[in-house]
Amino acid sequence: MAIKSSNMKPLTDDPQRYRDVYYNAFYKMALKDILFEKVTQFFDTTVMMRLTHAIEGGEEFSVLGVGLGDGPHELHFMKSLRSQFSSICIVGVDLSESMLNTFQERVAALELNCESSVSCQLFNGPFSEFFAGSVLSKNKYNLISSIHSLYHLGDFETTFIQLASMMKDKGFIIVVCAKDNLISKTFNKFTWLSKNTQTLAGLSSTNVREFAHSQGYDVTTVDIPIQWDITEVFEDQSEFGNKLIDFFTQFAFFRKTAPSELMDELVNFWRLVSILDENGRILALSHEEILLISK
Numbered sequence: 001m002a003i004k005s006s007n008m009k010p011l012t013d014d015p016q017r018y019r020d021v022y023y024n025a026f027y028k029m030a031l032k033d034i035l036f037e038k039v040t041q042f043f044d045t046t047v048m049m050r051l052t053h054a055i056e057g058g059e060e061f062s063v064l065g066v067g068l069g070d071g072p073h074e075l076h077f078m079k080s081l082r083s084q085f086s087s088i089c090i091v092g093v094d095l096s097e098s099m100l101n102t103f104q105e106r107v108a109a110l111e112l113n114c115e116s117s118v119s120c121q122l123f124n125g126p127f128s129e130f131f132a133g134s135v136l137s138k139n140k141y142n143l144i145s146s147i148h149s150l151y152h153l154g155d156f157e158t159t160f161i162q163l164a165s166m167m168k169d170k171g172f173i174i175v176v177c178a179k180d181n182l183i184s185k186t187f188n189k190f191t192w193l194s195k196n197t198q199t200l201a202g203l204s205s206t207n208v209r210e211f212a213h214s215q216g217y218d219v220t221t222v223d224i225p226i227q228w229d230i231t232e233v234f235e236d237q238s239e240f241g242n243k244l245i246d247f248f249t250q251f252a253f254f255r256k257t258a259p260s261e262l263m264d265e266l267v268n269f270w271r272l273v274s275i276l277d278e279n280g281r282i283l284a285l286s287h288e289e290i291l292l293i294s295k
């Protein structure tokens, strides 16, 4: 189905709305704090141990964060890394200048309280432009992160090969990606969404793992089941619900700008694939995975 309303705008074309929708609605509803804890726990136990075995403490430790946003995970990685490495540099790539600025301020605050040297370089633009044009893409990195961002970076196999080409021999790529959730279900059912937003929201961690294996990489996987409470999505007047709809469809102000029959089709589908709990809340079951990829 083609878009019938010319007012409809992909969410990534409106970074301000993206930030608002992601951090003020989706992040909360999808319990990203719980996911954050799982990712950082996994980093502090498994990843740190493997990194310290693989990499000499004396060398500068380099991190590339792709689709970094405000960089909550990467900031935590840096805090943990400074206990083992005396010099850490991070390159961050994102479309949103304001999110990158927030990250930079956080790194600056970290630097004040830390004995290690911590430096940060930012690329504000799409990953494809970073890879094609930035001198920083010619460097090799000890750790590359793509946390909830792989869906946005263009053709997935090309992106994977590009990321892997920037990884040092004993380096790692850490990916956090949906295995199966309401967004991947929605994009798989309504394929016109992907065409019109250029988001690969139907991409699953299973695709990533299988492709990494096919390229000769080893993958460690952690599965994280989470229930999404999507009750507000069914309340027309709920600002929170309307922000969630923007994230689920990857269109800015979807309820206002999409033809009503599209909205109805989506709402009916979301009801069909969710469950009602004993408190009358509508829940969508979701699985995220952490993938740690290495040679």
Ligand SMILES: C[S@@+](CC[C@H](N)C(=O)[O-])C[C@H]1O[C@@H](n2cnc3c(N)ncnc32)[C@H](O)[C@@H]1O
Binding pocket: 012, 015, 018, 022, 066, 067, 068, 069, 070, 071, 072, 073, 093, 094, 095, 096, 099, 125, 126, 127, 128, 146, 147, 148, 149, 152, 153, 154
């Ligand atoms: C779901 S958010 C995740 C942000 C962050 N990693 C986190 O976990 O909080 C996806 C991020 O990818 C960024 N993004 C979208 N398209 C991009 C592209 N083509 N290149 C680089 N970043 C992009 C968005 O601006 C956003 O910050």
